[in-house]
Amino acid sequence: MGERAVVAVDVGGTSVKAALVSPDLTPLRALRRPSSRVGGAVALGPIADLIGELAGGADVVGVGVAVPGIVDDATGVVRAAVNLGWTDLPLRDELAAACGLPLRVGHDVRTGGLAEFTVGAAAGARNALFVAIGTGIAAASLVDGRLVAAGGYAGEIGHVVVDPAGDTCGCGTVGCLETLAAAPALARRYAALTGVERTAEEICALLPDDPAASRVWADMVEAMATALHTACTLFGPEAVVLGGGLSEAGTALTGPVAEALGRRLTFQRRPSVVRAALGQDAGRAGAALMAWDAAGISPAVAG
Amino acid sequence: MGERAVVAVDVGGTSVKAALVSPDLTPLRALRRPSSRVGGAVALGPIADLIGELAGGADVVGVGVAVPGIVDDATGVVRAAVNLGWTDLPLRDELAAACGLPLRVGHDVRTGGLAEFTVGAAAGARNALFVAIGTGIAAASLVDGRLVAAGGYAGEIGHVVVDPAGDTCGCGTVGCLETLAAAPALARRYAALTGVERTAEEICALLPDDPAASRVWADMVEAMATALHTACTLFGPEAVVLGGGLSEAGTALTGPVAEALGRRLTFQRRPSVVRAALGQDAGRAGAALMAWDAAGISPAVAG
Structure with missing residues (x-):
């Protein structure tokens, strides 16, 4: 042994x-x-x-x-x-x-969040939000130093309504964050604008010169900022950690999201907006x- | 002694x-x-x-x-x-x-919530939301059996955006819940429709026969349901307790709000929507x- x-x-x-x-x-x-x-x-x-x-x-x-x-x-x-x-x-x-x-x-997302809150991008924070953006969008919340579970029902930020006049989500609600900001939404919206099939990763690589890529990316950023504004209003995180596949975009994601969120916040605590530190290792580290x-x-x- | x-x-x-x-x-x-x-x-x-x-x-x-x-x-x-x-x-x-x-x-609102969560309308719940609706709107959250504070920044549900095309709130944001659902908003919106100055309490007393009263009340109910949908999506309460001055309306408030919220929820936990049990005594009991x-x-x- x-x-x-x-x-x-x-x-x-x-x-x-x-x-x-x-x-x-x-x-x-x-x-x-x-x-x-x-x-x-x-x-x-x-x-x-x-x-x-x-x-x-x-x-x-x-x-x-x-x-x-x-x-x-x-x-x-x-x-x-x-x-x-x-x-x-x-x-x-x-x-x-x-x-x-x-x-x-x-x-799985709370497990990744636990790792980011303990040894990752928000280590030391007592109030933080980890948002995994990929095929879907979900969050883990650290509130008063504790990971929120709420019997398993917490953290479904991907289904916060950000565009009541928008598209119908798979969950049946109109205008959920996922309809504008999840990876499949970027691909679908890019194809609708251009007729060309591209993955979210490819769309990100076309920034900032491709107008359609810039458009769907900007819509994603505004949708993220709208949902994060609500989260900041309800439980005031000190740090917002962006993870999942789309966070590979790095500052092309965190920079515009921080700017758009900052524009929306008034009296709320203003969190830092940072990229996840552990990437694909967050799940293993959290487990x-x-x-x-x-x-x-x-x-x-x-x- | x-x-x-x-x-x-x-x-x-x-x-x-x-x-x-x-x-x-x-x-x-x-x-x-x-x-x-x-x-x-x-x-x-x-x-x-x-x-x-x-x-x-x-x-x-x-x-x-x-x-x-x-x-x-x-x-x-x-x-x-x-x-x-x-x-x-x-x-x-x-x-x-x-x-x-x-x-x-x-x-003060978390103190009232503490009382409702301990000896009031949500006694026994481990995940619950108390919303005080009066001159302003604020919430207390019980999550995993603990009252959420987040350094004092938690619970500002009155400033969740429910109508991005709506009125500007005192906080500087457009379309906050308070612009449609706080007592002064009911009075202001009723006056705009009718030219008559009435308090929220008076407007409630005119239900259901006065069309303008019914209109501003229905808008308030939908706005509340929109904000509560978001809260349910983010931290899945088992019970939503409505308190503050407007909760004096009793089932004229809880009934329509429960119905409008139920219409919006899909996969989320479906909370009971109940009137605060302690009324004006909640603050003293919580303290x-x-x-x-x-x-x-x-x-x-x-x-």
């Missing part, structure tokens, strides 16, 4: 990623497997096997599991995860029983933080 | 209300004095004297003080209270030193709860 370690797991609809992680959050070994399905639902047995494989020969003291959907972090029950085929699954208890290890379950917490051990990270 | 008690104080721009309160939150004795000002700012000496007068002859173990403005409940510092003339005032420490008693300071907490004693109330 070497140094104590934890296992960090990220469960997705197509693959399950797991890593053995040291107390300073360094990945020691990582595995990735296709998600095994039984009757449409992602099966737990292979996930437990993956954890066991990583734990073999190591002194593993805890497990953290990040999951998409409506997840009650407090009880580890997944109320609904459409992509995984799960409804009211007591994931924490079932997986802990299978592994025989202290185990914690968290929503590892949950795992150390499950084990009752403080990880060796600067807080 | 009789039974132990606390002093609950509500500081306003025109008067200071204080009461001696029993462990079951019954007011034993109440006093009300005009707010004394020195150089434009409400003076602390007379407030301390009022507390001393109530404490004399009683076994007072703690004091709770409710204050409007931007109030950091955690430190008891009032960052800004325009109506009181206070800026960055360490109210808790100054008043505690003057009284020689354990003392806690809280924002008393803070006072018992300051004393480190659990009050004798059903939680």
Whole structure:
């Protein structure tokens, strides 16, 4: 047995990623497997096997599991995860029983937020917002030093209405933030203007010279600023951390969003607007933080 | 010396209300004095004297003080209270030193919310929203069983934008909830339609037969539902408690708001929408709860 370690797991609809992680959050070994399905639902047995494989020969003291959907972090029950085929699954208890290890379950975006709030771009803040912008848009909130879960219902900033006269969202509401600012919305709106199919990443690469790219990007920025204005009005973050695929744009995203948000704020606290520091590693780092917490051990990270 | 008690104080721009309160939150004795000002700012000496007068002859173990403005409940510092003339005032420490008693300071709306969440309309909820609708509109949030303060910046739901094409708010933003749903907005909009000056209370009394009253009331209801939709999307309350002067309308307010909110919600948790149970007593009850907490004693109330 070497140094104590934890296992960090990220469960997705197509693959399950797991890593053995040291107390300073360094990945020691990582595995990735296709998600095994039984009757449409992602099966737990292979996930437990993956954890066991990583734990073999190591002194593993805890497990953290990040999951998409409506997840009650407090009880580890997944109320609904459409992509995984799960409804009211007591994931924490079932997986802990299978592994025989202290185990914690968290929503994937809140898990990423936990990492950004602890060792990432908002380390040290007591009130902060992490917004993951990708295929969808969701947020994790740190309020008074605590991660907000609200029984799994918190953080659906992608469905804050920003344009009541706009497009209908997949959720059935008109004008949600996702209809203007998620990656598929950028692609759809660019195609509508130009007839050309491009990904959000490609559209970003065309800035600032392509007028259609500039237009959909500017609309995305204004929509983000409108939703963030509301979040600032309701719980006054000191820092807004932008993550997810679109945050790869860096200051082409954070600069205009900070400017547009600053224009909207009056009496509210004015937050810094920064890019996520951990990128694709946020989920693993957050799951590892949950795992150390499950084990009752403080990880060796600067807080 | 009789039974132990606390002093609950509500500081306003025109008067200071204080009461001696029993462990079951019954007011034993109440006093009300005009707010004394020195150089434009409400003076602390007379407030301390009022507390001393109530404490004399009683076994007072703690004091709770409710204050409007931007109030950091955690430190008891009032960052800004325009109506009181206070800026960055360490109210808790100054008043505690003057009284020689354990003392806690809280924002007035959060104090009312604390009471509604503990012994009022949302007793037992772990996630709830209390919205006080009067001259202004502000909210208190209970999230994961904790009252949200965010350094005093939380809860400004009156300044969530609900009508981007609407009127300019006193805060400088266009279309804030307060421009459609606060009591002065109802009066102003009714006067614009009819040329007749009526208070919000009078307008409510004209429902449902007066067309102009019905119109401004319906606009208020839709605006409230729009803002509440956003709050439900961001932190999924189980219960929404409507308080403040306009909640005197009872089911004429809660019924239509529940219906309009229900129409807007899709995947979000669907909260109950109820009238505040404590009415004008919420501030005193909440200040008393803070006072018992300051004393480190659990009050004798059903939680």
